[in-house]
Amino acid sequence: EVQLVESGGGLIQPGGSLRLSCAASGFTVSSNYMSWVRQAPGKGLEWVSVIYSGGSTYYADSVKGRFTISRDNSKNTLSLQMNSLRAEDTAVYYCARGLNGYNGNFDYWGQGTLVTVSS
Amino acid sequence: EIVLTQSPATLSLSPGERATLSCRASQSISSYLAWYQQKPGQAPRLLIFDASNRATGIPARFSGSGSGTDFTLTISSLEPEDFAVYYCQQRSNWPGTFGQGTKVEIK
Numbered sequence: 467e468v469q470l471v472e473s474g475g476g477l478i479q480p481g482g483s484l485r486l487s488c489a490a491s492g493f494t495v496s497s498n499y500m501s502w503v504r505q506a507p508g509k510g511l512e513w514v515s516v517i518y519s520g521g522s523t524y525y526a527d528s529v530k531g532r533f534t535i536s537r538d539n540s541k542n543t544l545s546l547q548m549n550s551l552r553a554e555d556t557a558v559y560y561c562a563r564g565l566n567g568y569n570g571n572f573d574y575w576g577q578g579t580l581v582t583v584s585s
Numbered sequence: 586e587i588v589l590t591q592s593p594a595t596l597s598l599s600p601g602e603r604a605t606l607s608c609r610a611s612q613s614i615s616s617y618l619a620w621y622q623q624k625p626g627q628a629p630r631l632l633i634f635d636a637s638n639r640a641t642g643i644p645a646r647f648s649g650s651g652s653g654t655d656f657t658l659t660i661s662s663l664e665p666e667d668f669a670v671y672y673c674q675q676r677s678n679w680p681g682t683f684g685q686g687t688k689v690e691i692k
Contacts, residue, residue, distance in 0.1 A: 570674075
């Protein structure tokens, strides 16, 4: 059974750093297109970052230069290192697996982890 | 960045009625459009990918159509569990973008 479990969220001051993790089971992270998608409270969905199976990475302009997506093949996990956090980064962060053969569509999502950036 | 505009913002319907949701792209995205359902406190669930393909386990009452810039999600007969927020999403260009959502509520 495919499962994604995020962790690492919490309350952080503006300018601070946080690292989110997504533990995967039932499939191999490194063989799939994986993404982080966020949702600000009461708002819609925003694609944050993606890592392809080949290792290429892309970022939304709103996080470029501040966030880094990576994966740990030995632990089968996906991570998001978030630096220089801003109030507007406050959101639930979901990790999501790309639908096989249809990069950009997501067939499995984690339950999300809440990041709150506030002083 | 491709902008997706969903309409209406809210759809008030009764169980058993037909729901028609619209998503318009700011430029052609071919058929690279997906639909997701999200219930409060839950992650989104993929319903339709590439405009008209139902995802695994999605009931046949959900159908998608369209290409280019205009897309439609149809729920043929609303079940109680279908009342939720629906998002469209394009994968034609990075960054992939989502629409702002349509809330289907019980009338």
